[in-house]
Amino acid sequence: MSQRPNNRRVLERRHFLAGMAGSALVPLAAAQPPRGESRATPAQTLGPFYPRDAAERPRETDADLIKVDGDRVLTKGVPIFLTGRVLDRRGEALADAVVEIWQCDANAVYHHPAGGAEAERDPNFQGYGVTRTDASGAFHFRTIRPVAYPGRTPHIHVRVAAAGLAPLATQLYLADDPGNRSDFLFRRLAADEQAALTLKFEPIDPKVTHPLAQATRFVARTELVFA
Numbered sequence: 001m002s003q004r005p006n007n008r009r010v011l012e013r014r015h016f017l018a019g020m021a022g023s024a025l026v027p028l029a030a031a032q033p034p035r036g037e038s039r040a041t042p043a044q045t046l047g048p049f050y051p052r053d054a055a056e057r058p059r060e061t062d063a064d065l066i067k068v069d070g071d072r073v074l075t076k077g078v079p080i081f082l083t084g085r086v087l088d089r090r091g092e093a094l095a096d097a098v099v100e101i102w103q104c105d106a107n108a109v110y111h112h113p114a115g116g117a118e119a120e121r122d123p124n125f126q127g128y129g130v131t132r133t134d135a136s137g138a139f140h141f142r143t144i145r146p147v148a149y150p151g152r153t154p155h156i157h158v159r160v161a162a163a164g165l166a167p168l169a170t171q172l173y174l175a176d177d178p179g180n181r182s183d184f185l186f187r188r189l190a191a192d193e194q195a196a197l198t199l200k201f202e203p204i205d206p207k208v209t210h211p212l213a214q215a216t217r218f219v220a221r222t223e224l225v226f227a
């Protein structure tokens, strides 16, 4: 019998409670934006594995969540170049916004004190990273394609903080993952909200020369719009 504290039942309950707390604050379906404005990215719960202080963060917290030795990727999973832009409702780029991501490793373990069996952690995965947007509102990470987790469909958590705005937290999903349909957080979204939170995947283009694109197999794009 596994002693993993992150068994499906406990987690579903924890996520459910976190989701309930969030749903009191976040309307299920955002109102249509006024003409000329973008629709705000739907917010989703931070979940139980957001590092709320330094003790819950990994030693390294940069934008490169994987380890590569020459051309050899040491981290388990499919390496991806995750790139996105942070915008306000008028479509203006938000520079110098703080972008954090976190996700479980390829063994479905979160690198968080409550994240599950430490012995099963992939030591070559960072689990969490933080960066800032550039002048064009762009941010970049090197990480792995998200994997399913007990009770959850594959997802990457993201939290963005920009000056003068309430932080935006949400989760990014894979298109057509069979787990999406039964995921209790994904399925409560309207179709357009699901689309807004679905990563756009393409095979990596050799023309992408960003250092964090090196040794990755896919580029995954997103756009995050503050309310």
Ligand SMILES: [Fe+2]
Residues within 6 Å of the ligand: 047, 049, 152, 155, 157
């Ligand atoms: Fe999660």
